[in-house]
Amino acid sequence: MLKYLPVKFLRFLAISCLVTLISLGFDRLHPVKANPTLIAQNAWAGASFPVENFQTYTSGFGYRSSPMDGSQQFHAGLDMAAPLGSYIRNWWTGRIVELSDHTGCGTMIKMQSGQWTHIYCHLMGSVQSDSRGTFLIDRSGGIVLTLGQDIPAGARMARVGMTGRTTGPHLHWGLMYGNQYVDPALVLNAMYGSNPSGNS
Ligand SMILES: [Zn+2]
Numbered sequence: 001m002l003k004y005l006p007v008k009f010l011r012f013l014a015i016s017c018l019v020t021l022i023s024l025g026f027d028r029l030h031p032v033k034a035n036p037t038l039i040a041q042n043a044w045a046g047a048s049f050p051v052e053n054f055q056t057y058t059s060g061f062g063y064r065s066s067p068m069d070g071s072q073q074f075h076a077g078l079d080m081a082a083p084l085g086s087y088i089r090n091w092w093t094g095r096i097v098e099l100s101d102h103t104g105c106g107t108m109i110k111m112q113s114g115q116w117t118h119i120y121c122h123l124m125g126s127v128q129s130d131s132r133g134t135f136l137i138d139r140s141g142g143i144v145l146t147l148g149q150d151i152p153a154g155a156r157m158a159r160v161g162m163t164g165r166t167t168g169p170h171l172h173w174g175l176m177y178g179n180q181y182v183d184p185a186l187v188l189n190a191m192y193g194s195n196p197s198g199n200s
Contacts, residue, residue, distance in 0.1 A: 044191040046093065048154035050120070051171045053086040058170055061183040067167075077119065077174035078184040084124075084169040085141070087156040091118050091173075096149050099136045101127040105172065106164020109136060109145065109157065119174035124161035 059079035066073045094113030101107040105121035125138025134147040141159040151157055160169050175182045 044187075046153050047187075047191050048089045048091055049188075049191075050091045050118075050173050051080050051082045051086060051088050051160065052156075053082045055081040055083070057081075057185075058168070061181075061185060076181045077121070077172045078188075079170045079172050081168065081170040082160045084160060084162065086160045086169075087141075088120055088123065088158040088160060088171055090151045090153055090155045090157050092116060093153045094118070094151065096145060096147055096151065099127045099134050099145065099147050101136075101163060104165035106166065107136065107138075107158075107161060108164075111151065115177055117174075117176040119172075119176075120158060121172035121174070122161055122164050122166045122170065124159040124163070126163075 057078060058081045059075055061075060061078055063072050064075050065071070090111065092111070092113040094111040094116070096109060097112040097117075098110035099108065105119070107121075107123040107125050107127060109120045109123065111118045111120075123136070123138070124141055125136055125143060127134060127136050129135070136143065136145040136158065138144075138159055138161075143156075143158055145151075145157060160171055162169055166172075173184050175184045175187060
């Protein structure tokens with residue numbers, strides 16, 4: 001009997017750790033579903049559709065099978081196809097809080113607008129740093145952005161590219177409220193009073 005106690009205890013510990021890990025980390029990936037009030041509360045009149053020459057939504061928010069190995073992956077954004085070089089417009093007046101070009105997201109802008117964080121991936125151009133700061137530069141698009149810069153809603157701030165992990169030109173648009181990902185389709189739905197993604 002005594003011999004088995006440590007095993008049971010270890011199993012208990014393992015399960016406790018797993019539960020803690022799930023509640024700490026994985027929870028962030030859960031979409032905000034029961035939050036229509038939050039989204040309805042915003043005055044969306046000042047918000048901009050984030051991409052010009054929009055064609056179609058190619059991948060929605062949520063779990064999907066990886067095209068590589070079929071495993072389940074969380075897609076924390078909305079993929080919006082548009083021709084290569086189409087201008088991306090800042091969704092909501094805010095500040096550039098991160099610029100990078102070394103992840104699967106490709107050349108990326110992260111904006112902060114109050115509690116909202118908006119993320120734009122697979123952009124044209126590259127990110128460079130020098131003594132004056134960090135910049136996103138897309139010369140042929142006439143784009144130079146500086147980390148920390150304020151950008152008004154609707155301003156052309158980047159172009160649709162093919163950087164990072166992507167099979168075709170599109171904007172990957174991510175949204176967070178606080179530290180939780182939100183389905184961008186819910187916000188577009190609130191902005192335009194329709195259901196842009198075709199799923200609720
Ligand atoms: Zn995506």
